[in-house]
Amino acid sequence: MKRYISFLLAVLMLVTLVPTAAFADAAETDMKASDNLKLLIKGWEGLRLTAYKAHPSEEYWTIGYGHYASDIYEGMEITLEQADAYFEQDIVGFERGVNNTAKKYGLSLTQNQFDALVSLAYNFGPNWVDYNTGWRLARYIQQGFKDSYGNPVSDLELADSFAVLCSAGGEILPGLVKRRINEAEIFLYNNYSTELTHFVAGVFNANGGTVSGNRVVAYYKDKAYGSFPNVSRDGYKLDYWKDSGTGQAVTTSTIADKTRTLVAVWAGGATPEPTTYKLTVSGGEGSGSYTVGAKIKLVPSANGTKIFDHWEVTGATASKGSDGYWYITMPASDVTAVAVWKDGCLFGDNCPSKNFADVPVTYWAHNDIDNVVSAGMFKGLTETNFGINVAMDRAMLVTVLYRLDGSPDVSEYENRFSDVSSSQYCYDALLWGSHNNISNGYADGTFAPNETLTREQLVTFLHRYANYKGYNTDVYADIGGYADAQQVSSFARESMCWAIGAGIINGTSSTTLSPKGSAVRSQVAVMFNRFAGGMTF
Structure with missing residues (x-):
C-alpha cells in the first residue's frame, strides 16, 4: 500500500539519550509499539476528522491519523474517538508485520528498534521489507543489519538508508525527511525527541541537472559535510552549492548543523540560472x-496549546488546497508568510x-462551544459532558433559539x-416557537420533539428566527451548483440559500449539501x- 503523508502537528518530548546495543535478547512474546511512538506517529500523521486525499494519485481516501482504506469516502466525517479507534486498529497490523519480519529474518529487537520499524511500516505497509528488496534498508534488515560482506552497518550508513525513503510520486517531502532521520535516531539511540542530536539531512536540488546517486543524504550533526553527491548538466559546470533558505554558499567544509536543501548553481551554458525570489515563512515550513x-x-x-488560525501573507495570495493546507504561487517578488x-x-x-471532558482546548470547536455556553444558548447534557457527537433533535434546536431570545414569558401562549x-x-x-411562527410542527398536529433535526430544518428555523428578530436576511447564494440541490425540500430552499x-x-463537501x-x-x-x-439589523 503506497501512502502519502500530511503534517499538521509536531510532538515535543524530552528523553534521556542512551546509545543502544545492536540487538536485545529475543522477546518471549510479540512486541507492541510504545506510547512514545504512538504520540510521535499521531503528530507526524496529523489529525483530520474529514476524509481527504493526501495525493491526487491515491486510490482511496484518508481520515483520522492517516487511516487509509477502501471504505473511507469523500465527505466522510468522524469523531476524535473514532480516529483513535482507527489508529489503534491500524497499529496492530503494523506491529504484527514487524514481529513477523523479525521472526522471518531471525532478528532480536530492542523496544526502540521495534518502534522505528513500526513507524516505517505505518508509511509503507506491514510487509514492506519483503516487497522492496531494492531498498538498502530492506536488505540490511534481511541481512541482520550487516552489509553484503557480513560487516555491521555503520550508524551513519543506517541513518542514510532511512533518510532516502522520503519521496512521494518522485517529490521529496520535507516532513518525511525529518521523520526518517527521527526514526533513525529512535532506532540507534533511543531518542524519541523531535530535537535531533546525531544526524541531519542534506536534500540536493540539481537545479536542471541530474544528481548521481541519492538526492537525500544523511550527515553527522555539527560536523563538516565532508562530501556531496556528484551532479551534472549538459553544457554547464557546477559552480557551487547554495542554501535554498539563505542563498549562502555551502561547501564540504561547512558544518552540517541542520537539515537544509542545497541547490546547485551552474556556470556556463546558453541559459542563465533561473531568477528566484525569496519566501520567508515564520511559524512554519516553506521558506526558500x-x-x-x-x-x-x-x-x-x-505552538504549544495554541491553535493555528490563518496565514498573514505579504506579496502574494494564499489559497487553500483540497488537502487542507494553504499554498502560495510565487510571483516575481519576495514574499513573507506569518x-x-x-x-x-x-x-x-x-x-x-472547562468541566466538559469532551471539549478539551485542542478540540476543533472548543472556542465556538465556549461562546454559545457563555451566552447561555447551550448547556451540557450533564455537568461533565457537552455531548459533542450527540445528534441534535428538533426540541434542542428550538430550546437554543428560545434561550437566545432571552427565554421570554409564555404563560399566555397556547x-x-x-x-x-x-x-x-x-x-x-x-x-414560544409556535407562537412566533418559528417552529410550526407537522400537519397532523405533532411537533416530534425527539426527532433528529435535519440540516434543512436547522436552516429553516434559523432563517425564521432571523426574520422574527428583524435581522438583515438579504444575503443569498445560488445552490444550483451542488449535486444534491434538488433534494432540498421546497419549504427549506430559500432558507438554505440564505444560510449558505x-x-x-x-x-458537507464542495459538491454536496446533504439537506436530509x-x-x-x-x-x-x-x-x-x-x-x-454575523446578524445585523
Missing part, C-alpha cells in the same frame, strides 16, 4: 528561494467548557402540539456562533 510560478505548501508548526494562532481557549482560566406536555424540558421553548450565502452553514443529513451538537454550536456573530 523559488522561481516564478512555483507552488509552495505552507505547513504551520506546533502563521497566526489563536489561544487554545479565548476565556483563559474562566473557560466556560400549546398547539399533541405530543408536547408541560412536563417536558422543552415545553416553554416550543410554545450568510456563511452560517457550509456544504443530521448535525451533531458541536456542529450546531459552531453554526450558532456564526449566526449570533
